[in-house]
Amino acid sequence: MGMKSVRLDVELERDLGAAAELLGVSESEVIREAVATHCREILRTRLDVRLADYVGAVSGGGGRAEDTGKAFGSLLRRRQVQDR
Secondary structure, three states: OOOOOOOOOHHHHHHHHHHHHHHOOOHHHHHHHHHHHHHHHHHHOOHHHHOOOOOOOOOOOOHHHHHHHHHHHHHHHHHHHHHO
């Protein structure tokens, strides 16, 4: 298990001790649970994580949509000529 060092202001240190005592667990356990909860919340709200089941690349094999880029370019060229 890794070890980190954090600085707590007086009020937070007091609250940490009171919470640990109330729960009947160590201060380290309160800190671990708080960090885990906070990390899960942050990671859960990442857009790429929330949309992972819906976002990606697929291959449709072409078909009618295969030449849309060429058709769009042709349309733009025709409009450019008409606007002159």
